[in-house]
Structure formats: C-alpha cells, structure tokens
Amino acid sequence: MTEATVIDGKKIAAALRQRIADAAAGLRERHRITAGLAAILIGDDPASQIYVRSKARACAAAGIASFEYCLAADAGVPAILDLVTRLNADDRVDGILVQLPLPCGIGSQQVMAALDPAKDVDGFHPVNVGHLWRGEPGLVPCTPQGVLLLLRSVHADLSGAAAVVLGRSQIVGRPVAALLLAADCTVTVAHSKSSDAAAICRQADILVAATGRPALVTADWIKPGATIIDVGIHRIALSDHRVRLVGDVDFAAARPIAGAITPVPGGVGPMTIACLLGNTLLAACRRRGLPDPVVLQG
Secondary structure: OOOOOOOOHHHHHHHHHHHHHHHHHHHHHHHHOOOOEEEEEEOOHHHHHHHHHHHHHHHHHHEEEEEEEEOOOOHHHHHHHHHHHHHHHOOOOOOEEEEEOOOOOOOHHHHHHHHHHHHHHOOOHHHHHHHHHOOOOOOOOHHHHHHHHHHHHHHOOOOOOEEEEEEEOOOOHHHHHHHHHHHOOEEEEEEEOOOOHHHHHHHOOOEOOOOOOOEEOOOHHHOOEEEEEEEOOOOEEOOOEEEEEOOOOOOHOOOOOOOOOOOOOOOOHHHHHHHHHHHHHHHHHHOOOOOOOOOOOO
C-alpha cells in the first residue's frame, strides 16, 4: 500500500524565510528601511519566553529588527495599553506581536483592539478580521496563512475542492475557513457540537484538523487520498519520563490512507514564525506606500 506524501513544513518554511531575507535586504538597499517587529510579553510563562526568544532569532536571521518588551503579570491593563499606544506611534516598529495567552484577568480582545491594524502582524484586530472575511487586503493570521501555503505546495489549484475545517477557534479554525473560501474551496466547518464529525470529515478532499484534542482524527475519519493538515501539537508524557509530541491526527493510522499529510512536529509549526516575518515585511512596505513584497506565495 502506498503511504501518503509527508509535507515537509521545515523545508517549505526555510525557503519562505530565505525569500523574506532577500526581500528585507532589498528594502534596506533600495529604500534604507529596516522592517521592525516588537514583541510584548506579559508575565513569566516559560513557553511564551522560549517562543519570543525564537522569534527574535528568526528576525535576526531574516534581517528584521527585533524589539522585546516584558511586563509583569500584574502590570494591569492601563500599563499594557500605554505600551501599545507608544509602539503604535514608534516608526521603527512595523509589526506588534502580543504574546498569548495573557495572564488571568487581562482581556486579550481589549489589548488586540488597541493595536494599530496596520501593525497587527498576528491578524487578530477586528479590522483585519473584517478584511479577511470580505476578501480584502489585510494582515492574515500567521498559522492559517501557513496552512494555506502548505496546501498550495501540494495542490496548484484548490478551486472546487471539498474542504473540512475541524475546529472553529478565532485563531485558527475560522480564519482557515475564510482563506479556503477565498481559494474557491467548498468549505464545511465541523466542531464539538457537530453531529457525526467523523462522517463529515470522510467527505473531505482537504482536512484541516485544529481541535486541540490529541489523536482525535483516526483512520475512519479520512477519505482515501485526502490531504491532511494537522495544526494540533500536544505533549504526551511517556512512562520513561520522556515527552512525545503528537497532533490532532493519529499520524500512523492516517498515513496509509491519506494522499498527503503534515507531521507533528515539522509541519505547520515552522510555517507560523515564517509567516510572522512575512507579515512584518508586508506591513513595513504597506505603511510606506511601497508595493507588496512577493514572498507569501507557495
């Protein structure tokens, strides 16, 4: 039996990051502009600290300036909004990233709404959400954008494909659905309240799993030959104290049935930071009335 092609997110992300680095160098040479990304970290969550550091390294490799602002978990909303206001007005900063999740008691919607939409490189501001659903130019959330690029690495044309998005979060599921609609797919969104989600998924030429539940999608959820993008990532403790990373899809069970599938790790994850860098470069150009850099393409 032929096994599914494994979609190499690391390789695709590396090529994207090289395109971004080349475009950033051209921006400096032709216009003396260095794109800048500011990250706001609130609290001392270890995973968030590691993630912010990795973004700083990625910026340095791409020739993008990186600024990091750390606030205590009890800083309070007024202090956070004051920092956001200052970064909105800082011309060195083209993109502002607020590291999620925020500490308990701080509403992410209020903080996100305070961002300048032109600097909202996570694509969560209501203005950018509206642009996405209206099919207008805006800043698109990074993980969903990465999902689309991975799909385009397999399918030159997505038009007419039956796509199922499993999960309806504001961060992944809903924006992925909007992007697939814009690509002329026929889109169904299934979720925890759907009746017989497995039967819905079995109709999918393209299945994007973003449920937050490890190995939920098993062999009997998958249409033969389907392309599967697994957005989930979960740390499973093993009996010998090691940790294994798994996705929302049972990879071993799915691979003999699917046509193409992303691994966990090494699939969607590397694309998220690459798309964040691309959005920062895009914001730097748009804020100055320059043409969009042709980087976020498969």
